[in-house]
Amino acid sequence: MPPAIWKLPVVVILASFLLAGCWDMKEINQLAIVNLIGVDTHKNTDKQELYYQVINPKGIATQAGAPEKATVYTYRFIERLGDQFEDISPDVIPRQLFTQHYQAIVVSERYAKSGLRELLNFKEGHPERGTNVYLLVSDAPIDRIMDSFIPLEPLPGRSMRSIIENQSEMTGRISTHTRMKDLIENMETGQISVFPIITYIGEKSSENSNRLEHIQGTNGNIALLGGALFIHDRMVGKLTKDEMKWYNLLNRKHERFLETLVINGESVQVKTLNTRLMKKLELHGEELILHIQIFANTNLIFNDQKVPTTTTLFNQIEAEFNQRIQKESQRFIEDSRKKGWDVLGIQYLLHLKKGAQWKRLAEDKDRWKKVKVVISSHNKIETIGSLISPYKGE
Amino acid sequence: MLDAVLQKLSLSMDVAVYPVVSSPYKISLVYVSSIVDKNQLLQFVIRPLTEHMPCVTDDPAESFRWCNEYLPAAEKQQASSVQACVEGILAGKCLIAIDGLSTCLLLDTAKFPTRAISEPTAETSIRGPQEGFTEELEINISLIRKRLRDPRLHFEKIIIGHTTKTTSSVVYISSIAADETVDKICSRLRSIQTDSVLESSYLEEWLQETIWSPFPTLLNTERPDVVTAHLLEGKVAILTEGTPTAILAPMTFFQMFVTPEDYYQRAEFATLLRWLRILSFLLAVFTPGLYISIVSFNQELLPTPLLISLAAQREGVPFPAFLEALLMMTIFEVLREAGLRMPRIAGQAISIVGALVVGEAAVAAGLVSTGMVIVVSVTAIANFVAPNYSFGISQRIIQFLFLFLAGFIGLFGLLCGFLLLLIHLVSLDSFGTAYFAPLAPTVLSDWKDTLVRAPKKWMHTMPRIFRPKRKVR
Known part of the structure; x- marks a missing residue:
C-alpha cells in the first residue's frame, strides 16, 4: 500500500479525537429531559424561582392496564438567572439536565411585567437552550401550574403546546407565532407581541399522580384565558379571548378565523380558511391612511336558519360577515388606541417607508395614533355544509 | 519416450x-x-x-x-x-x-464427472430462465452459445495455474467489446503466476484493480442470461473450468443494484425495485450508525415522543448504546455464519436460539433495548436485499466502520465516513471505467439504466461508459 493511502485515514482518525465528540457523548438514559420550564421572581430577593419539569420516561412508558405513574417531576431552584445554573442542578438532579426538548416556558405575570430581557438573553446565549418554544404567561401562582399533573396528556408542557396549536387550527384565537423568538423579533423594533395567558382551575395544585384517576377533567387543570400584550420585553396589558381573535386577524398571524353571526334572528357560524391580508399605508396630503383589505374563503360551519340555503342567504351571510369584520376590527383598533397600543404596527410601517417625507413623519412617535384605518373585507362562501333544507319538526 | x-x-x-x-x-x-x-x-x-x-x-x-x-x-x-x-x-x-x-x-477420450444444469442457487428469479452454470466449462460455453448465435462471439482460452492447469475462457463479442478492455483482461490473466486456480474467485483477486477496497469491481454471476446481457453491452466475461461462476468486467457501483429480473418485467416496476434496493443499501449502511449517533450524541434531533420512548427502553440496560449495538450486530454475524456453515439438519435449532439471542429474550433479560433489536433486524433484512453477495459483504464491512465512527464522534463521524466513502467510490476504477459512472463522471445518456430502468424501446444506444465499438443496439 502506498504510504499516502494509509496516512490519510490515520490522520483523519487522529484529528477526529481532537473534536468534542468523544466527551460530548451522553447516553440517552443519563439525561433529565426537561419538558416545561417555569420562571417567577423570588419574593424577598432579586433572584428568580426556576422550575424545571423533568420527564420520567418509565412513567410515560407505563403499559396499558397498569396504574398511572408520575410522568414528570418538578425541580425548583432559587437562583439568579445565568448564575452558573449547571453548577447547582447536579446537587439535586441525578442526571444531566437536557433542555433541548422543552415544549413551553411559563412565566408569572409579575415576572412578565418586570421584563423578560434577562431571560431571553439567558436562553439565547447558550447553544443548548433554544427559544423556538411557546411562551405563556401564568395568571395563577406558578408553582400551582408547575406542580400539577394534567389529565389526558401525561406531559403538561405538551398539553400547553397542543392547546395552543389546536386553538390556532380551530378558532384562530391563539396564534402559533407565540414563541420566545417572536418576542425577540418584536422586542428590538418596538412592535407589539401577544402571548397566551394560562390559569389554573382549582384551589390547590394536583401534586399526586392519583389525580389522573379522577373523572373531573376541568377542575385541577390549566386553561387559556386570553393574551398578554408585550411592548419591548415587558407585559403592559391583557387582551380578552375575543380581542385576540381580532388582533390575530388584523396582523395575519394565521389563516383561520371563526365567527358566529346572527341572521334573521338565528345563528350562523362561519370559518375562514386561507385568510389573505393586504396592508397599504398611503399619504393623502397631510393625512395618513392605512388600507387593510381582507380576503378569505369561508366555510359554513353551522347554520340554524329556518329557511332553505339559497344564494340569497349566501349573499346575506357574506354581507353580514364582511360588515362584522369591518365594524369589530374598527372597534378593536379604537379601544387599543385609547390604551396606547399600536396593535397594527403602524409606527413600524412608517419606519419601513423610504423617503424624506416618510422619515419626517416617522420621527413623531405618536404619529400612528393619527393614522386613519380603512378596512374592507371580501369573504366568499366556499362550502355550505350538508343540509340545504332544514328539518322543521312539523 | x-x-x-x-x-x-x-x-x-x-x-x-x-x-x-x-x-x-x-x-x-x-x-x-x-x-x-x-x-x-x-x-x-x-x-x-x-x-x-x-x-x-x-x-x-x-x-x-x-x-x-x-x-x-x-x-x-x-x-x-x-x-x-x-x-x-x-x-x-x-x-x-x-x-x-x-x-x-x-x-x-476424456470423460469427467459432471452435474446436470440446475437452477442457480444464489441468484433465483421468479421470471426468466432457470438455468445456471455448471462446473463444466464446455457446458457453460454451450449455455452462452445457445443464447448468442453470433460468429463474432469469441472464446479465448487461457490456461492458468502451473499445477492445476485450469482452463479459463475470456468471452466477448469482438464487434462490441472495447479492444483495450479485452487486451487488459487477457494480459492480466496471462501474467498470473500461481500454482492453482480452484475457483473463479482466485482470478478475481488477481484481476481486481486494488485490494484496498471493500467494493467488488468485478461482478460474478451463475446465470448465462446475465452473462449474455452484459456481453451485449460490451463487457467481457471470464469462465473458469471447475466453477459455476462467471466473472464480468468492467463493472460500476450502480450495476450492483441491478438484477436480471429488472429486464424481465415492466420498466416502472423495475425502477421502483431498484430504488428499493438502493434504499436498502442506505438503510443497511447507515441505520446502526445513525441510531448510535442520535441516541448517544445528538438527542435533540429526535422528536420528543420518540426520545421519551427510547429513553424508557434504555432504562436499566447495562451497556452504552454503542457497545449494545456492537454486541448485537456481532452476535447476528455469528448467527449468520453459523447458518451458512452448519449442516442443514441443524437449521431449526439455530433459528430458535437465534430468535432468543437477538430478540425478546435478550430484551426481557435487560441486556438490550427493544429499539436496538429493531435496528439490528432492519439492518439485517436490508443487508439481504443486495442482489450481489460480494456487494452484501462490502455493505457489512462499511456498516461496522460507520458504527465505530458514530460511536466515537457521533453524527460528525458519520458525515466524515460518508464523505470518505464517496471519495473512495469516485476514485475506484474497473478496467478503465470509473466505478461511480455514470453519475461521476456524469454521462447523462447512460442514466436511463442506472437509477431508473427506462422502457426497452428508449434504450437504443449502448452504455457509453464501457466504450463499446458499436454505439447503437
Whole structure:
C-alpha cells in the first residue's frame, strides 16, 4: 500500500479525537429531559424561582392496564438567572439536565411585567437552550401550574403546546407565532407581541399522580384565558379571548378565523380558511391612511336558519360577515388606541417607508395614533355544509 | 519416450498401460482410467487396434500413420515431448506410444464427472430462465452459445495455474467489446503466476484493480442470461473450468443494484425495485450508525415522543448504546455464519436460539433495548436485499466502520465516513471505467439504466461508459 493511502485515514482518525465528540457523548438514559420550564421572581430577593419539569420516561412508558405513574417531576431552584445554573442542578438532579426538548416556558405575570430581557438573553446565549418554544404567561401562582399533573396528556408542557396549536387550527384565537423568538423579533423594533395567558382551575395544585384517576377533567387543570400584550420585553396589558381573535386577524398571524353571526334572528357560524391580508399605508396630503383589505374563503360551519340555503342567504351571510369584520376590527383598533397600543404596527410601517417625507413623519412617535384605518373585507362562501333544507319538526 | 512419460506420471493407481499384442512391435496405450470414457476407448481405440490394424510392414511409422488416419476421435494431437504427452494424459486423453518413434498420438477420450444444469442457487428469479452454470466449462460455453448465435462471439482460452492447469475462457463479442478492455483482461490473466486456480474467485483477486477496497469491481454471476446481457453491452466475461461462476468486467457501483429480473418485467416496476434496493443499501449502511449517533450524541434531533420512548427502553440496560449495538450486530454475524456453515439438519435449532439471542429474550433479560433489536433486524433484512453477495459483504464491512465512527464522534463521524466513502467510490476504477459512472463522471445518456430502468424501446444506444465499438443496439 502506498504510504499516502494509509496516512490519510490515520490522520483523519487522529484529528477526529481532537473534536468534542468523544466527551460530548451522553447516553440517552443519563439525561433529565426537561419538558416545561417555569420562571417567577423570588419574593424577598432579586433572584428568580426556576422550575424545571423533568420527564420520567418509565412513567410515560407505563403499559396499558397498569396504574398511572408520575410522568414528570418538578425541580425548583432559587437562583439568579445565568448564575452558573449547571453548577447547582447536579446537587439535586441525578442526571444531566437536557433542555433541548422543552415544549413551553411559563412565566408569572409579575415576572412578565418586570421584563423578560434577562431571560431571553439567558436562553439565547447558550447553544443548548433554544427559544423556538411557546411562551405563556401564568395568571395563577406558578408553582400551582408547575406542580400539577394534567389529565389526558401525561406531559403538561405538551398539553400547553397542543392547546395552543389546536386553538390556532380551530378558532384562530391563539396564534402559533407565540414563541420566545417572536418576542425577540418584536422586542428590538418596538412592535407589539401577544402571548397566551394560562390559569389554573382549582384551589390547590394536583401534586399526586392519583389525580389522573379522577373523572373531573376541568377542575385541577390549566386553561387559556386570553393574551398578554408585550411592548419591548415587558407585559403592559391583557387582551380578552375575543380581542385576540381580532388582533390575530388584523396582523395575519394565521389563516383561520371563526365567527358566529346572527341572521334573521338565528345563528350562523362561519370559518375562514386561507385568510389573505393586504396592508397599504398611503399619504393623502397631510393625512395618513392605512388600507387593510381582507380576503378569505369561508366555510359554513353551522347554520340554524329556518329557511332553505339559497344564494340569497349566501349573499346575506357574506354581507353580514364582511360588515362584522369591518365594524369589530374598527372597534378593536379604537379601544387599543385609547390604551396606547399600536396593535397594527403602524409606527413600524412608517419606519419601513423610504423617503424624506416618510422619515419626517416617522420621527413623531405618536404619529400612528393619527393614522386613519380603512378596512374592507371580501369573504366568499366556499362550502355550505350538508343540509340545504332544514328539518322543521312539523 | 514411454518410459519417460510413465516415470513422470509416477504410476498412480488410476494410470493404465495397455499393450497391444497384435503388433510385431510394441504399441502401448496410456491413459488415466478415472477420467476417460472406457466404452469409447474400447470401441474406438482398442478394438480397431487389435482387430483391424493391418500388420503389413515392420515400419512403426506406417502404423503411426494408420492410427492417425483411421482411428476415430473428436480431437487428435501429435505430441513429441514428454511434457505434452503427460499434460494430454492428465487432460483425459489416451496416448498411443509406438516403440521406435519419438512422436506419440493423443486421442480425446476424456470423460469427467459432471452435474446436470440446475437452477442457480444464489441468484433465483421468479421470471426468466432457470438455468445456471455448471462446473463444466464446455457446458457453460454451450449455455452462452445457445443464447448468442453470433460468429463474432469469441472464446479465448487461457490456461492458468502451473499445477492445476485450469482452463479459463475470456468471452466477448469482438464487434462490441472495447479492444483495450479485452487486451487488459487477457494480459492480466496471462501474467498470473500461481500454482492453482480452484475457483473463479482466485482470478478475481488477481484481476481486481486494488485490494484496498471493500467494493467488488468485478461482478460474478451463475446465470448465462446475465452473462449474455452484459456481453451485449460490451463487457467481457471470464469462465473458469471447475466453477459455476462467471466473472464480468468492467463493472460500476450502480450495476450492483441491478438484477436480471429488472429486464424481465415492466420498466416502472423495475425502477421502483431498484430504488428499493438502493434504499436498502442506505438503510443497511447507515441505520446502526445513525441510531448510535442520535441516541448517544445528538438527542435533540429526535422528536420528543420518540426520545421519551427510547429513553424508557434504555432504562436499566447495562451497556452504552454503542457497545449494545456492537454486541448485537456481532452476535447476528455469528448467527449468520453459523447458518451458512452448519449442516442443514441443524437449521431449526439455530433459528430458535437465534430468535432468543437477538430478540425478546435478550430484551426481557435487560441486556438490550427493544429499539436496538429493531435496528439490528432492519439492518439485517436490508443487508439481504443486495442482489450481489460480494456487494452484501462490502455493505457489512462499511456498516461496522460507520458504527465505530458514530460511536466515537457521533453524527460528525458519520458525515466524515460518508464523505470518505464517496471519495473512495469516485476514485475506484474497473478496467478503465470509473466505478461511480455514470453519475461521476456524469454521462447523462447512460442514466436511463442506472437509477431508473427506462422502457426497452428508449434504450437504443449502448452504455457509453464501457466504450463499446458499436454505439447503437
